[in-house]
Amino acid sequence: MRSVNLIVVHCSATREDRDFTEYDLDTCHRRRGFDGPGYHFYIRKNGDIKSTRPIERVARTPKGSTAKA
Structure with a gap:
């Protein structure tokens, strides 16, 4: 499993x-x-x-933080 050192919380804005x-x-x-x-x-x-997305796959996060999340 890849290392994760950042958790990003998004609001769906619905x-x-x-x-x-x-x-x-x-x-x-x-x-x-x-x-x-x-x-x-x-x-x-x-x-x-x-x-909703396997941990092994990189998340879609704010520019610059994707590889860490």
């Missing part, structure tokens, strides 16, 4: 009154040209934690 699932995240990121969800985990509004 409407509070709309349910946004890990499947919606996948669709959104693919429309932006990603090869799937850019995040390793997605926390739903109800607190459920969903695994």
Whole structure:
């Protein structure tokens, strides 16, 4: 397993009154040209934690921090 020394927390910036699932995240990121969800985990509004990207794959994070996250 690769070494991880940085955890980045993103906000999905979706409407509070709309349910946004890990499947919606996948669709959104693919429309932006990603090869799937850019995040390793997605926390739903109800607190459920969903695994969305294998740890072995580098996350899509802010420029300059990708290789560390």
